[in-house]
Every structure is written in C-alpha cells, then in structure tokens.
Amino acid sequence: MSILSVKKLTKSFGGLTAVSNVNMEINEGELVGLIGPNGAGKTTLFNLLTGFYVPTSGTITLNVNGTSKSLGGLRPYIICKNGVARTFQNIRLFKDLTVLDNVRIAMHKNIKYSLISSFLHLPSYKKEEDELIRKSMELLEILKLDHKKDELAKNLPYGEQRHLEIARALATNPSLLLLDEPAAGMNPAETAQLTELISWIREKFNLTILLIEHDMSLVMGICERIYVLDYGMVIACGTPDEIKTNERVIKAYLGEALNNA
C-alpha cells in the first residue's frame, strides 16, 4: 500500500515553476531516492511535503495505520505529528543546546503534563520527564551518541551533527522519514558508514524513507526505486538499473557523471 501519494503537485514562485505536476507514489517500507541536477526542485518538493511551502495546486496524501490524511497546506508541526519527519540539507540543529536537549525537544509532542505542572514540577512532570530522558538515551545509544549527551550540538564533529539530525528526526517517531542530502560534505568512508546506518534504522524503526542525494554510490547502493527530477518535473522513475540506462536521465544529469567516471 502506498504510504505517500502525491498527485499533480505544483509550486510556482511568481513566474518560476519550481515543482511542476509531480506525481509520486511511495509504498510502505520502501527506500526511495530523489535525484536531479542542482535547482531541479528536490528541496522545494521536500518543503511542500513537510508544510514549509503551501502547494499552488495538487494533493499530498499520507496513509498511516489505515487512515489517509491530506497534508497540503497544513502547518509543519501538524505534519510532523502525523508521522513525517525530515532532516535539513544545511544542518539545522539547536546549536546552543545539548545533544540530549535536541532529542528531548523532538519528543515534546508526546508530553501530556500541563503548564501548571511545569510551573510547580508536580508528580506528573517528574514521571514524564524521567520517561523522556530514558527514551532519549535509548535513542542516543542506538546512534552511538549517548556518551556525548551533555555536549553542545555545535561542538560535535560534522559527521556526528549529521547523525544527531537523524536521531532528532527519529525522536519524533515518524512513519515516513525524509532525508535531505544526508551525505553532503562526508568523505567516502563516512558515506559508507551512513549508508549502513540508513538501511539499519529503516529495519529497526520500520521506516519508509525518501532521500535526496547527490552521492551516487549511496543512492544506487541502497535505494529500491529512484525518482529523477529536472526543471521541476519527474523525468524518470524506476529501479537503479533502469535509471542508469534511461536516456532522458543520462541526457539531463547522469550522462556527464558517467563520462567523467
């Protein structure tokens, strides 16, 4: 069953159509890649899916646990509550907060105690906060960041900041995870490690993943299907092998990369 179904999605900024008539179906449990030359509209599509832009036209439907919900035009925090989490191309951590706080904030939507309880630190505060720390530490352990829980996010090395972004997105307990260039700025060894991590968390958390990436070793290595965007339009969709041999894709994008290689 498709967890995300995008139909005729269009976004124009004045005269520029950044995303044009995009149709996309992502099945539950799939790992789908989204590639395309710079300025093809990949991040704009992510911003539409997560509520940072309102679509000019078209629909976005999310099907989780048998209920379907239209996401177009909802505020980002509501989309997050419905089970869509994302990371950012240019890391957007809460820089001056600790690693633990970064994760705890992402778990805030589960908190049920009232404002009054937060003023007076009533028993409900204590109970839920202890539970919150326990869950956060569990997650940090999985991503091997637990020994750095009191470190400020900005003091982490670059690779670990990327990991923390993923940890933070996982903390919102998503069904669909959108990764915006998770390997940007990483060396080949780090990219290989990240590739492993992505397929591992997918199993562990039962995730459906859509990822934007320029690093072809990562995309071709783990994605089951790939969508190719050019000038805001989907020009191809298929398995990595099909994409590698697709003429339109080679013309638009991969042709150069293959010649260079």
Place this chain on the structure above:
Amino acid sequence: MKKLFNINWIKTLVSLILTFVIIQLLISFNIINSYLQSTLAAICINIILAVSLNLITGFTGQFSLGHAGFMSIGAYVCALITLRVQTIPGFILGVLAGAVTAAIIGVIVGLPTLRLRGDYLAIATLGMAEIIRIIFLNMDSITNGAAGLSDIPQITNWAWLFFYTAGTIIIISNFIKSSHGRACISIREDEIAAEAMGVNSTRYKVTAFTIGAFFAGIAGALYASTFNFIDPKIFGFSKSIDILVIVVLGGLGSISGSIIAAVLLGIITTYLQAFANIQMILYSLTLIIIMIFRPQGLMGSKELSLSIFSKLGDRFKPKKGRV
C-alpha cells in the same frame, strides 16, 4: 534520582529562608533603613520584571519593547482595587486581578504581533505599550489622567515582596526546565527546525508572552502598592528600556544573570545618588564598560547554582579513582 531531587529542593528552601530571615533581621535592626527599604522594593520589582522579560526575549527569542505596558496594567488594576478595598484581601485580589488582566492583554496583543520577527516585533510591542499608556492618560474618570492615582494604600512589606519575587523566580525557572520551556527555547534556537520537530511555534511564543505579561502585571501591582503613587509617565518607553538593560546586562537566557544585574544596578543607582549631577553619566558609563568586557552579559546564558560551589569543593578533596 528521586533522592537527588529532594536534596536540591531542600537546598533551595534553606537558601530562600536564609535570605528572607537575614534581610528581615537587617530591617528589624534598622540597618536597612526606610530609604534603603524602597531600594530593596525597587530591586525586587526589577527582578520580577527582568526575569519575566527574559522568558520572552532571552529564552523564547522574541524581542519585546513593551514590558512597561504590561506593568502599567497590573499597577492600575491593583491601585483601583486597593483604593476601594483597603485591606490585605483587597491587595491580594488586586495583584491577582492586575496580573490576570495583563496576561489577557498579553494574549490579545501576542496573537497578531508574534507573527512578526526581530526588529518588527520590537516596534509593534513598543507601539502596544504606547497605546496602553495613552489609554490610561485619557481615561480621566477612572485613572485620573496625567495627574495619576495617589494615596494608594501601602500594603506591601518585605514579606510580600519576597513572596512574589521568589515565586516568580521559582515558577519561571521551573517552566524553563520543563518540556514546554524547552519548546520555547527551541524557537529561539531555530524556529524552522522547531516546527519541523513538532513544536507549535505560534502557541509557545504566545504562551511565553502571556506568562511574561502575567508576571509584569504582578510587578506593576507591587510597584503601585509600594510607592503609593502611579501616573502614566512612569510606564513610558524608558521604563521598558530599563528592564531590557537589566536582562541584556545579566545575560539573555540566564535567570540568575537577571537577578544579579537587577541587584547590582539597584545598588549602583542608590550609591550614585551622592553624585546627583553626574549620576546618569556614571550609570551609563558603568553599562558601557560592562558591555565592552562582557558583551554576552554578566552570566552569558549560564546559571549560577549551588553545584558550582560543590564543584569548587571537589577540587580540594583528595582524588579517588574514577572510571
């Protein structure tokens, strides 16, 4: 974990009682005379104002220049009530009504203006405070216009001031340490990321603004009851700036910083009275010097806590093998 919580709680309680008793004794022995008592009251009121503005500006990152507006609402509501009911219950009711009214205005003002960011929000809140001031100035029949309200019954004493000041500090610092407080801080850090992580940024900005307005209302009510005279001039633009100066000087995002700065500026102002002519020059010079050497404020965004003392103590203890 549970045990640690209790120890911290006892430590807080003991230090609060000690502070209260020591100053109460100093007042009883007239070491703090009636002149210094008014300084003490001003310091307490400034602490409440600065800590509550710090929640809005320092922790949630919303630059507000309208704090004196909320203060004036608390002051007028409390004054009008205590002028009619000149008893302690009347005073308690006055403070509460003042704070609640300020909080309600906080919601009404916050909902539209908190969509703005940075400088724009500062201008909007500045305008809001001016509107409130002009309204008080022109409601002659109720507020007595520019002449102000005088002979407000003086019910506050050190005990009341201490109760409200300590209450404000405890409630706001508890809030900051809660998940709701962290949601506010995440907005300051990165509003876009906060929204993406499920934080309703509008709701938490308005929440912080409303809590801040509530406590500014309390401060205003205490001001009216301590100095038994108020007029609209007191709550002008310069009052908002005074509060902001304390917050920035103490450190944006540090509650203990706000407290230290309020006490320090209160003492400096008192001792500068001796140099009446150049008082403001010396005061401003002090601010400039502190800002040059500590641009992040006295405390930065750190908190002063009892654990610092125990850490210092650890240095002198014989070292045990650590794993």
